[in-house]
Each structure stands twice: as C-alpha cells, then as structure tokens.
Amino acid sequence: AAFLRILGIETSCDETAAAIVVRHEDGRGEILSDVVFSQLDEHSAYGGVVPEIAARAHVEALDGLIEEALSRAGVSLDEIDAVAATSGPGLIGGLIVGLMTAKAIARATGKPLMAINHLEGHALTARLTDGLSFPYLMLLVSGGHTQLVLVRGVGDYERWGTTIDDALGEAFDKTAKLLGLPYPGGPAVEKAALTGDPDRFQLPRPLVGEARLDFSFSGLKTAVRQAATEIAPLSEQDIADICASFQKAISRTLRDRIGRGLARFAKEFGHLDVGPALVVAGGVAANQEIRRTLQALCIEHGFRFIAPPMKLCTDNAAMIAWAGLERLAEDMPFDGMDVAPRSRWP
Ligand code: KG4
Numbered sequence: 001a002a003f004l005r006i007l008g009i010e011t012s013c014d015e016t017a018a019a020i021v022v023r024h025e026d027g028r029g030e031i032l033s034d035v036v037f038s039q040l041d042e043h044s045a046y047g048g049v050v051p052e053i054a055a056r057a058h059v060e061a062l063d064g065l066i067e068e069a070l071s072r073a074g075v076s077l078d079e080i081d082a083v084a085a086t087s088g089p090g091l092i093g094g095l096i097v098g099l100m101t102a103k104a105i106a107r108a109t110g111k112p113l114m115a116i117n118h119l120e121g122h123a124l125t126a127r128l129t130d131g132l133s134f135p136y137l138m139l140l141v142s143g144g145h146t147q148l149v150l151v152r153g154v155g156d157y158e159r160w161g162t163t164i165d166d167a168l169g170e171a172f173d174k175t176a177k178l179l180g181l182p183y184p185g186g187p188a189v190e191k192a193a194l195t196g197d198p199d200r201f202q203l204p205r206p207l208v209g210e211a212r213l214d215f216s217f218s219g220l221k222t223a224v225r226q227a228a229t230e231i232a233p234l235s236e237q238d239i240a241d242i243c244a245s246f247q248k249a250i251s252r253t254l255r256d257r258i259g260r261g262l263a264r265f266a267k268e269f270g271h272l273d274v275g276p277a278l279v280v281a282g283g284v285a286a287n288q289e290i291r292r293t294l295q296a297l298c299i300e301h302g303f304r305f306i307a308p309p310m311k312l313c314t315d316n317a318a319m320i321a322w323a324g325l326e327r328l329a330e331d332m333p334f335d336g337m338d339v340a341p342r343s344r345w346p
C-alpha cells in the first residue's frame, strides 16, 4: 500500500479517545480524525480521578467514539490496516476496556494489533506534528508523569530524569486543593497567580544544583501548606501570592533541571547536522509561565522549542495511532491476543 491507515484507542486515565491516522509513503503523518471525551465532570466532585468511575465511563463512551472517529475520517473498519491501543502504563480498569476493545476489532477484522506504551505516544507526537528527526529531548509534564527523556529512535528511549515523589501536575493539583481552589488545580493556580506577588513567599527549589537530572515536588507542596497555615485565614490576595510564589519556584527549578539536560544533550550530540530540539508534552505544558521559562531556556542553549498543539500535548488517541504507525514502519512485531495490560510500564 502507498500508505498505512490505523485506528488508535486511548483509555489509560480519564480521557476516552479514538483517532484515525495515516502514514504516507514519504513518512509524513496525517490525522484524519481525533475525538476525545474528557471525563472531567465525572471526577471533579471527588477532587481527582476515581479509577472505578473512569473504567465505567470508558465502557460507556468508547464504542461511540470509535464510530465517530471512523465516520469523521470517512472510512469503515474494513478500510483500516491495523488497530493500536494503549496497553499501559495507567489505571488498569481503563486499560482493560481499551485493549480488549482493540483485540475484539483486530480479531473480527483480521487486522494486526499494536499494544502501545502511553509514554511512547507522548514521546513520538512531535514527529507527527513537526516531522522532527531523531534524536531529541522530551519533557513530559502531566498529572501522572514528570520525565526528561532522550528520544533516540522508535522504541529507543533513555530516561534522563524523573520525579522522585509527586508529578508536576500532581503538585499543582495538591497545592490547589489545600488552597481551596477547584480541580484540576493547574489552570486554577495559573489564573490566581496572575494577580499575585511571586516574591512574597520564599519556597524551596528542590534538587537545584544537583548533578543528576531528577525532580522533586512534594517538599514544595509541604512548604505551601506551612505558609498557608501560618497566615490563615487566607484572603484572595494571599492565595494569589502563594500561587505566584509557587509557580516562580517551579520555573526556577525547571530552569536548573532542564538547563542541565540541554547542556548534556549538546555535549553528547553536538556534532549533529540538525539543530537540537526540546519537545514538551503533558497537561502542564499549557502553563504560560512554564512555557515562557522553557522557551527562554531553549533560546539560551540554541535549542528549538517544540510545543505541539495543546490537544496533542494532553492525552489523545492520535498519538497512540501514530506510535503504532511508527512501529509498523520499523517492522516491529504485532501483538498477539495474549498481550496483557500493564498498570506499570516504565
Ligand atoms: O496530560 P494531562 O491532561 O493528563 C494526564 O495527567 O495524563 O495533564 C493533567 C495535569 C493536571 O495535573 C493539571 O492540573 C495539569 O495537567 N495542568 C496544568 C495546567 N493545565 C493543566 N498545570 C499547570 N498549569 C496549567 N495551565
């Protein structure tokens, strides 16, 4: 065939998603459809994702979303060449729903099944959106992950840094919760910070100055709790000041941690013809201050800063479909009917 067309399915957390993506002969990717159902309303009352509710919501939404993805792309199930589904890491109930649906479709149509690592989906997205070539650095900052990853090729990743406690999005969510702000916390903290004084509270900048590239955010959250307790009851201005100070501490931490990562990349791959690039992914990449920080850092280090459209930065099925296509293009093996979902999969 001149191209490969694939159905992608994503159900690892609180987004149910389906997409149809094509890989053309020249290697270029094209998204024919990309539908996402966010379960936010189902979970917001609980202040976080409830796994059982998520799994049930995936069951309810997924079939309809797949129909929708096919009809928007103008193709039938018989016209796709393969099925890709996230098989980990994530919440096991949701993974079971997506992977079993993919198996059923693969079995019924006789098309190959690709079981995809969710993180690989995030890691390869910039090749779909920007045609980026290997190697590059990727910073994944979401509610579940904080990782700096060297992307050397399809299936060839090296984790340079990760969080030793909370994920960055989780730190935003927990900080918001203890300040009485709504879930998800990231957008709420960012909004409050706009009118706050970033220099009012001296919050810790964990691991700054250390040679290894890891992150730590739980101490920051504890410091926020202490500051808030000391000055309680909190006025709106207090909350704004805490949020602004919190974001400043995070920006400074990222500057140091990611700055070291960029320097290491430049040292190891300084001989490349194509300029070095840093890609961001994950919901926290929506944060304007964090974006500005990373952008400035990239300029300083001579890196291209690549931030795919927000819809493809947060959880979606186009990235899972694309990861499947990349693996198919590399002649990597299909998965069998015995492939199992994995809640943990580094
Ligand atoms: O990638 P994502 O949509 O879902 C997964 O975690 O997989 O990321 C959600 C996380 C949440 O923790 C949310 O608070 C955070 O991204 N987030 C933000 C912003 N928007 C979303 N964090 C900081 N600033 C934002 N504007």
Ligand code: ZN
Pocket: 118, 122, 142, 282, 314, 315
């Ligand atoms: Zn994700």
